[in-house]
Amino acid sequence: MLKLVPIDSVKPSTYNPRKADIERLDILELSLRKLGFVLPLFADANGEILSGHQRHLVAKERLGLTHVPVFFTEKMDIADRKAINIAFNRGTNDLNISDTPTNMTEALAKANLVESSLMVKDRDLEDRSFYRCLNSRPVLVSELVDANRGCWINYARNMARMLKRKKVDMAVVCTPDNKVVNGIGRLQYAAEKSIERIEVIYISHAEAALSHAMLNLLSMDFDIHTRYEDLLRYNSFRRARRARSSLGQGFIFAVAPNSRSKDFDVETDSNSKLWKRTYGRNVVDFGAGHLTETYLLRSIGVNVTPFEPYRLGESGNINKDESIDLAIGFLEQVRSGKKFDSVFISSVLNSVPFVADRRKVACICAALCGPKTRLYACASSSTDSTSLNVTKGSDGLAQRQSTYATFGLDYEDGITIGDFQEKPKVQKYHSPSEFYALFKHYFQTVRVEDSLNNVRATCMTIDFKAVVKDLKSALEFEFNLPYPDGSKMGLTTMAIEAFEKRLGVKL
Incomplete structure (x- = not known):
């Protein structure tokens, strides 16, 4: 009116x-x-x-x-x-x-x-x-x-x-x-x-x-990135519920570097043996989403410790209770000192809207790594077609129409925002150099490649001093994340105690 x-x-x-x-x-x-x-x-x-x-x-x-x-x-x-x-x-x-x-x-x-x-x-x-x-x-x-x-x-x-x-x-x-x-x-x-x-x-x-x-x-x-800071944090972890029966790219690129996810069936005997021989039997799924990878890997005998602070319920909304239960279970495993063969960060870094937050994720994951642990990270590349589409216009009437309602934000390269007609959702598309810099801060060896629209990193040998220096602030952030109801996770103290016990240091 x-x-x-x-x-x-x-x-x-x-x-x-x-x-x-x-x-x-x-x-x-x-x-x-x-x-x-x-x-x-x-x-x-x-x-x-x-x-x-x-x-x-x-x-x-x-x-x-x-x-x-x-x-x-x-x-x-x-x-x-x-x-x-x-x-x-x-x-x-x-x-x-x-x-x-x-x-x-x-x-x-x-x-x-x-x-x-x-x-x-x-x-x-x-x-x-x-x-x-x-x-x-x-x-x-x-x-x-x-x-x-x-x-x-x-x-x-x-x-x-x-x-x-x-x-x-x-x-x-x-x-x-x-x-x-x-x-x-x-x-x-x-x-x-x-x-x-x-x-x-x-x-x-x-x-x-x-x-x-x-x-x-x-x-x-x-000024979306400061006015809507918390909103972007939890909205950006909304993931579509897709029926998928294969591991994501981040979980297979070391064993099948040129394969699409759907082409590598981890449940076949030969692939199962190859996967466990390469990645080990005790792994962390950091940012586990719908737990698809967690369940698939458990089905072949892999011991998976998942962490997902924004676990979605059947309604598509964040289930805070289930999210906190997962976080507590994760911290109990951390506190126990359990050794992990591999740590996976698959697609999570696409959904983290701010570089300072992404560095905190990298720091925490580095703190999970022992001398022989490898960290495998994978995220959408700046060469991904969705990212490239933001740099192009399109025109035409009575033709097959694009459905994009996404646009780029200026506060950082490779940042787009979409779904803002309902719940604004940020996506970050990474260049290889950005991915390298992110992990090199905490690992002595970082290998990065750009393939199949993904940037992928394999990281080894942590810089212990750098990790310990930044870990407390990283835990204060990650284990007190905001929720849509205005509350926080509230597990900071538990997280700090768990990592202090694990690393034998006072943070």
Whole structure:
């Protein structure tokens, strides 16, 4: 529902991941003075702003407006509001999958805003026409498609689909000849769904260049990695429940380096013997996920100690009790001093959103290794097709469409975020040099290879001093991880005591 409401009837959210800066607020003020409200604010049923925080700020504090146009969504819980907040940060711009706040800022800097703004008169703030989004009109989708052939952006279409699923309606912005200035993805989605008409807000040809820059390029920096820090930690460990009867790449690359997982059946007698001869009979599965590997290896007589801090239940949500039970069982094995032949970190490091956290995982796993233990790590490579897709756009209407709604974040190379229409999930794609540096900090020997879209490391002989130096802070982090209900794991003391006993040191 779109309404003109008192400006104080809507409130900014406390978790908005965009950071405002004075220069871009100045540009946003220019946009409102010249163009008015082409697009409304978006807020939930309780008036919490989901999109348009900076426009609200400029309208209130700089322009002195008493009313703003707001599209109200249905009532949402906090997780949905956070997710759709990110979706809006992508869905209101005609972005491609490779667009980031950095390259959008660069494009905005190249746009001649001064010249474009001189072609447009200031609008009357007191006139109702200032709120242009209230004056849209329905237009035949077929007419708009004819005028915009060859302009399609599949990624923008995916973002439009996501917002539509949340029952968010957003008009398309066009010049008088029906050329889309903003909303090409919304038009593409409407055409594919055979929607007859779509709401259009018309702007003049003189306003087109300024509108394009303001509606598609003006973006505040994302601050997702600090505002949503804990949310990304536990959401990123959600794994699809797939029926799989084979070991993952991380568990076989030393015995079958060129084989896909499905091609190596560990339960055949010859493969079983080869696996145990190579990896041993006492192993750690660190980040065990659904325990697929744990159960498969136990079936062939391997003693597996699993650790999984975010164990999913049948509903697909984290089962905290089961997660803590697994962690306690793991720490009991650590405390016992049990010697491990191999330690596996398979795919876990794709799901750890921050490099400091990944280093803590590497430190803890190194502390599990004795003189003859080898650590085997495997994660998706920066050459993986999913990672590469984030550097490319895609176009085409009435063709097989991409389903990507992922985009890259700027806080570290190889970081993407997806699934943010429901539960934002970060993935890290590693280069061989990054993988080497991660493990070389704690191991004297590190061999890294990039194969089958995975980067793989074999590590031997720990640097004991380096491990002991960092281990306490690593344990304080890993065994007090956050859960969606706001609680923590709460096993720090037990973890420190277990590793002190194992290593014979005081941490």
